[in-house]
Amino acid sequence: MPALKDALKDRYRAVRLPDLPEERKEFLRLRGGNFQVVVTSGRFGVGTELMRELTGLQAVVHLGVGHDTTDVAQARERGIAISNTPDVLNDCVADTAVALYLDVLRRTSAADRYVRNGDWATKGHFPLTTKASGKRVGILGLGRIGRVIARRLEAFDCTISYHNRRRVDDVAYVHADSPAKLAAMSDVLIVATSGGQQTEGVVDAEVIDALGPNGYLINIARGSVIDESSLVQALLEGRLGGAGLDVFAEEPKVPKELLALNNVVLLPHLASGTQETRHAMAELTLANLRRFIADGTLLTPIS
Ligand code: 8YV
DSSP states (O other): HHHHHHHHHHHOOOOOOSSSHHHHHHHHHHHTTTEEEEEETTTTTOOOHHHHHOOOOOOOEEESSOOOSHHHHHHHHHTEEEOOOOSSHHHHHHHHHHHHHHHHHHHHHHHHHHHHHTTTHHHHOOOOOOOTTTEEEEOOSHHHHHHHOOOOOOTTEEEEEEEEEESSTTTSSSOOOSSHHHHHSEEEEOOOOOOOOGGGGOOOOOHHHHHHTTTTEOOOSSSGBBBBBHHHHHTTTTTTSSSEEOOOTBBBBOGGGGGGGGGEEOOSOOOOOOOHHHHHHHHHHHHHHHHHHHHHHHHSBOO
């Protein structure tokens, strides 16, 4: 975001970490100890090696909620503070989950292609789709974003259940003990949990098979949460009804087998990408930085 970049450069004498490996190595050798704060996003983060090389690091300020690419354990050990930008993106990420939900079940993107290709005139009616209202929806990760998704789908008369490691007290939704149990009681499983080691591959072949050929999978969280090769296999074999994906295991790479499937909707990790939300995320990022420099605390530290 140019406005954020300018503010960082002008107000905080920020320096961009070089992209090229050789340049970066030399940069860190000469200047690795000079920086107190890194401003980054979940896309890059501050991994184990980079954090070690930043010997004077005191804080990592993330644009976005995801911080799975940052070595949180090392940061804790070294007393390095970490912030993200919670809540300001809930609406847009939840909107994207609902957009994928409607698109996958009602095939709006596929139908749009049908019109553009001229198929309407030559092939006639578009095939019948699946009703989106009144479905049983399972939310994997009923956190800040998961709750907003659930609220939106209540308006579609959906029955909501969820799986979290810990039961959430203040909701009436049914809690499932495991992701597989949640999938078995859902028509649509929506992945809204955080990424990182703890959730890696949690949506595996067992979970996908529990959803089954009439089930749908939506992911607006992190590609790492789903075992992507099992997902591709299940879709190719017709063992899963369809999928709506905003995130992938190795972005921007998308498994090429998915490109030909009309029961799959593919988005380029855009869930929080509106003018309004990215502006709010940038403001909160700068507010965290300002606060840290003023008094060594963060406005929205990660929990
Ligand atoms: C990105 C996201 O952070 O918040 C997250 O975790 O995945 C996104 O909002 C955003 O694209 C900045 O890179």
